[in-house]
Amino acid sequence: MTGASIDLNADLGEGFGRWRLTDDEQLLSVVTSANVACGFHAGDAVTMRRVCALAAERGVRIGAQVSYRDLAGFGRRAMDVPPDELAAEVAYQIGALEVFARAAGSRVSYVKPHGALYNRVVHDEGQAGAVVEGVVLAGGGLPVLGLPGSRLHACARDAGLPVVPEAFADRAYTAEGTLVPRGREGAVVHDPEAVVERSLSLALRGTVTARSGEAVSVRARSLCLHGDTPGSVELARRVRARLEAEGVRVEAFA
Structure with a gap:
């Protein structure tokens, strides 16, 4: 055994009405x-x-994936939302999910921003602070899942909230340890074997190869497996199987 452990998370429930993007039932057997x-x-x-x-x-632990109000753009369009409004909308989303989590005999255990909001709060102090204010407003001192070294995590710590550093095996990284924006070529890693190897490197060594070719330190407690890409379920299974074969414990973060 290596002594290493990692949480596997995935974005689920990404549908609306009759439209469904993610295979929630199958992914919930992996993450x-x-x-x-x-x-x-x-x-x-x-x-x-x-x-x-x-x-x-x-x-499986339930987390609230909060976003800008952007159904048409799937939450991936840049927006400028006043901090007080954003804080209220974050709290609103957490509260809505909490109703259904408790009805199922569980609870909302953490919060993770989505898409454009996730990327914005890496550097934007005001938006990061608004997200944290929303988490505090919702109550419960929920952990905040996000990019290591982000303003979001700094604001969460200042507010006394636990933070959970996250990594992405299927996203390209810059030499600074941030994600390459989705609009740029090569932002998403499509080769399944590369995704599996990157997952292993992140879990065992806390490093990932940046687009520049250098090894970048990304110390993460949770690894995101995107559910909206073709073959996502089989890829998630391959990642988990390889991690466990190498002695990595796959378990929810403490």
């Missing part, structure tokens, strides 16, 4: 934490209820 869309970039009441019930049944 240990579920980032559930709360209705602002995807998700609706029926979807949230269904995913929470499935997650609770399988012992």
Whole structure:
């Protein structure tokens, strides 16, 4: 055994009405934490209820994936939202998901921003502070999942909230340890074997190869497996199987 452990999270509940993007049922057999869309970039009441019930049944931790209000753009468009409004909307999303989590016999255990908001709070103090204010407003002192070294994590620590550093095996990194924006060529790693090897490197060594070719330190407690890419379920299974074969414990973060 290596003594290493990692949480596997995935974005789930990313559907609306009759449209479904993620294979929630299959991914919930692989991951240990579920980032559930709360209705602002995807998700609706029926979807949230269904995913929470499935997650609770399988012992998967439920997290609120909060976003800018952007259904049309899937939460990936840059927006300028006043901090007080953003804080209220973050709290609103957490509260909505909490209803369904508790109805399923579970609870919301953490918060993770989505898409454009996730990238914005890496550097933007004002937006990061607003997200943290929203988490505090929702109550419970929930852990905040995000990029290591982000303003989001700095603000969360200042507010007394636990932070959980996260890494992405299928996203390209800059030499500074930030994600290459999705609009740029090569931002997403599509080769399954490369994703598996990067997962192993992140879990065992806390490093990932940047686009520049150099090894970058990314010390993460949770690894995101995107559920909105073709073949995502099989890839997630391959990642988990390889991690466990190398002696890495796959378990929810403490």
